[in-house]
Amino acid sequence: MKEQLLNDPVFGMAAGQFDRVADFLNLDQSVRERCKWPKRILTFSLPVHMDDGRTEVFFGYRVQHHLSRGPVKGGLRFHPKVNVGEVAALAMWMNWKCSLMGLPYGGGKGGITCDPSKLSMTEQERLTRRFAQEITPFIGPEIDVMAPDVGTNAQHMAWILDTYSTHAGRFVPEIITGKPVELQGSEGRTEATGHGVAFLVTRALDKLGLPVQGATAIVQGYGNVGSYAVETMEAFGMKVRGVSDVSGAIWNVNGINSDKLRAHVAKTGGVAGFKEAEPIDPDEVLLRECDVLVPAALERVITEKNAPNLRCRILAEAANGPTTQPADAVIEERGDIFLIPDVLCNAGGVTVSYFEWVQNLQRFSWTKTEVLTKLETKLNEAFENLLAFCDRNQCGTRLGALATGVDAVARVKKTRGLFP
Numbered sequence: 001m002k003e004q005l006l007n008d009p010v011f012g013m014a015a016g017q018f019d020r021v022a023d024f025l026n027l028d029q030s031v032r033e034r035c036k037w038p039k040r041i042l043t044f045s046l047p048v049h050m051d052d053g054r055t056e057v058f059f060g061y062r063v064q065h066h067l068s069r070g071p072v073k074g075g076l077r078f079h080p081k082v083n084v085g086e087v088a089a090l091a092m093w094m095n096w097k098c099s100l101m102g103l104p105y106g107g108g109k110g111g112i113t114c115d116p117s118k119l120s121m122t123e124q125e126r127l128t129r130r131f132a133q134e135i136t137p138f139i140g141p142e143i144d145v146m147a148p149d150v151g152t153n154a155q156h157m158a159w160i161l162d163t164y165s166t167h168a169g170r171f172v173p174e175i176i177t178g179k180p181v182e183l184q185g186s187e188g189r190t191e192a193t194g195h196g197v198a199f200l201v202t203r204a205l206d207k208l209g210l211p212v213q214g215a216t217a218i219v220q221g222y223g224n225v226g227s228y229a230v231e232t233m234e235a236f237g238m239k240v241r242g243v244s245d246v247s248g249a250i251w252n253v254n255g256i257n258s259d260k261l262r263a264h265v266a267k268t269g270g271v272a273g274f275k276e277a278e279p280i281d282p283d284e285v286l287l288r289e290c291d292v293l294v295p296a297a298l299e300r301v302i303t304e305k306n307a308p309n310l311r312c313r314i315l316a317e318a319a320n321g322p323t324t325q326p327a328d329a330v331i332e333e334r335g336d337i338f339l340i341p342d343v344l345c346n347a348g349g350v351t352v353s354y355f356e357w358v359q360n361l362q363r364f365s366w367t368k369t370e371v372l373t374k375l376e377t378k379l380n381e382a383f384e385n386l387l388a389f390c391d392r393n394q395c396g397t398r399l400g401a402l403a404t405g406v407d408a409v410a411r412v413k414k415t416r417g418l419f420p
């Protein structure tokens with residue numbers, strides 16, 4: 001299994017990052033091994049009745065990286081390229097993110113290999129419910145709490161909630177986060193990740209002594225995270241000049257109006273064809289000059305090829321794992337780009353998921369202002385702690401953030417000891 005995981009490029013990248021951090025922290029061999037490998041890797045075959053009468057079998061995965069600090073927490077992804085290595089890598093990153101943010105969780109991630117754009121809503125519902133049914137014995141509010149990720153949204157979470165609650169014979173909102181507000185989802189959860197990205201961008205601009213008003217940004221990916229990052233950066237007075245998604249890329253030097261773009265995407269399904277901007281090559285848009293570049297789509301888009309040519313002051317990693325290790329080395333060597341690493345940059349999502357879980361367990365219901373204020377307080381604290389850590393240890397933000405996360409997990413593993 002170890003070989004299989006290490007041969008996957010995304011897990012290989014996460015493991016490579018971990019090894020660097022473990023060396024930096026001087027972790028002993030026992031703790032290093034226990035922190036690196038996932039506790040549980042679950043694979044499910046998911047037979048589904050398709051609309052045309054056929055039965056199709058999909059494969060779904062859930063990786064629970066470790067449960068030493070609490071239940072695992074992490075999203076569920078629907079994408080054609082989902083495989084066990086990618087899911088295991090994303091689960092590992094969730095660990096370090098949760099501990100960096102001081103949340104009482106281990107990391108988890110799930111995925112189903114499928115192309116949601118080719119499935120009807122009824123097929124997606126049957127697929128989601130079948131996955132929820134198969135995974136029910138392995139999850140629970142104190143074991144594993146899922147949330148949306150690429151290709152899934154509040155509706156998918158509602159189906160999982162309904163399937164799990166039907167089995168339990170009672171309403172169990174604390175089994176899932178990112179669900180609709182009317183099912184006791186949290187106010188502010190939908191926009192939390194993008195809001196957090198935009199908030200941290202303003203903190204990084206402050207740190208560099210650059211004004212937020214009029215600062216320019218380019219965003220890759222216009223799904224949940226990207227669209228709310230665009231909207232919130234605009235609300236903070238920034239100008240988003242370029243946006244891309246699977247349909248193409250668009251550019252407007254005077255700034256793209258986020259309300260109009262959201263309406264266009266709701267109607268057409270993608271950013272391409274937006275009238276108030278010109279089309280541009282999606283690879284080229286990443287290389288245009290801007291204050292802030294926000295990759296908010298998938299992994300490994302900033303590579304050793306494009307990293308030398310980036311023209312941004314801040315790289316805000318809204319996506320998980322957008323920068324390869326060789327690209328990281330290029331950015332570190334350049335020294336002119338301030339990196340907000342993924343484990344901090346997109347932590348707004350899991351932080352508000354944690355708020356949602358706490359509200360559900362206590363039957364509280366907080367307002368959006370309460371939620372977003374608490375989120376900003378937590379992100380600000382993590383940002384300041386990270387800067388102080390990097391200053392003390394003379395290291396970059398990637399290493400600093402991962403080291404903070406890994407160290408907290410390693411200390412818990414050490415204190416709990418090894419059973420038997």
Ligand code: NAD
Nearest residue numbers: 149150151193221222223224225245246297319320346349
């Ligand atoms: P989503 O499915 O809502 O949106 C994904 C977006 O990426 C879409 O606009 C899609 O068109 C675009 N995209 C896909 N391939 C692309 C490509 N090659 N070039 C340009 N755009 C491309 O997904 P999301 O929930 O917004 O997640 C985006 C990223 O943020 C992922 O890495 C995810 O793991 C991470 N993340 C999400 C959350 C969350 O709360 N949803 C939280 C933390 C991290």
